Amino acid sequence: MKGGVGKTSVTMGLASAALQRGVRTLVIDLDPHADTTTGLAVSRGAGTEAGQLLKDARRTRVEEHAVRSGWLDLLPEPMRQSARLDVVAGSAMAATYDRPDLRPRDMKRLRTLLTGLTGYDLVLVDCPPSLSGLTRIAWTASHQVLLVAEPSLFSVAGTERTMRAIRMFSDEFAPQLASAGVVVNRTRADSTEHEYRLLEMERLYQDKLLLPVLEENAYWQQIQGAAYPVHQWPGDQARDLASSFDQLLRQLV
Template sequence: MITLAVCSAKGGVGKTSVVLGLASAALARGTSTLVVDLDPQADATSGLDVTAQRAHDAAAVLASPKRRVAEDAVAPSGWVDDHPGLLDVVSGSAASARRDSPDADEEELKALRRALRKLDDHDLALLDTPPSLNGLTRSAWRAADAVLVVSDASRFSVAAVDRTLREVRSLRSAPRVVGVVVNRFTQRSGEQRFRLEELRGLFGDLVLDPLPDRVAVPQSQGSGTPLHALRTRTARTLAAQFDTLLDRVLTGAGGTSPAP
């Protein structure tokens, strides 16, 4: 199982939308996927239309990473109807906020990795993290094979990306950095074009092609359906970009964080 942590040090960049886009791309090609919703807001759980009730959630798994607890936390996404195993979710909850301390010890940070070892019957695991670099995100990094940093094209994005890459690189066994993806990009905005070039100048090839701001994203989320199920031209174009991004994750393409 390839495990990808999707993270950002800055809120409001559409990190969960990127997770949902990757999940849609994986579903479209039949790649068995587990989404672990570590964000206390649980937006990925909602976006994946999880209605099945389970005895445990992500907070319980982090508190007790035993096989029974982990397996009891897995629920099918509503995107797949009655086909568990194709797209499954470990649901998020507000209770996981208690695990998001900046001072979490090593045992706490290793809990997710231990749990995922017991849930390795998928091809891909997507870890949706909160918009911070505290305990939950650091737990995801320790469990992940790879990291995708989500940003926007704003003044404050440069410092957030730089901090994230430095923190990942400082880990003893650092996961591979797939890249930095600028989300909700508006080509006609001179300010956003300037910030995108600034990011490229600082981080080079780690900065991937930006994901445009398209109405297809709220349409898919509002209807509780995967992006790839929409038939509009803009939806198909954006879906193709997520296909390319998923290829990068699954084939091991991507670099490592640049030196400080």
């Protein structure tokens, strides 16, 4: 729900881990800000963007409109041959569907679009920072929802509210939807407040708290700014981060 907690960063980290492991992945950028699209090195205007595909959901095959991620060009040659990472680009047009009063038929647009999809092992959907129409469209189409939270009071409270909203929503509209758990991001080892909130989250979420927790890491912004997959960035700091995403992906797929 919250902006800036790291939803997009986690999506990109998981996409990078999937690429490394040879998991054929489609990333759908439902956030009108389109940060994931930029981060995955897709230029604006490439392919058909998410809003248009949602509009044409009934008569469109998503495979024909997704764009190849520019990350593939950064892979060593033997990996590049077999790797698959495509992106449904985000853009402001998707915001048309970000209303609180969506009709059930609009809620099913992404599900309709993905029905019969072949050629991918994993689909990651990055959501905007709200529980409005687009996020509900994503829930309706998904098997699992992964929450990202910071170890702060407001974020813990917000995660609780989101979990309740997911339970209510799935009872009514999305019986297939399960919670994949909570990823904690931006922890600082030197913060007693963070330590306290982490203990609180362990107590609240128990086995739904995914490990490892992700630390605040200034390198990350550099890596994202360069539109690079973390697994291809040199240095120990990036290697640790990449390994964290390997472990998270293994728990999800």
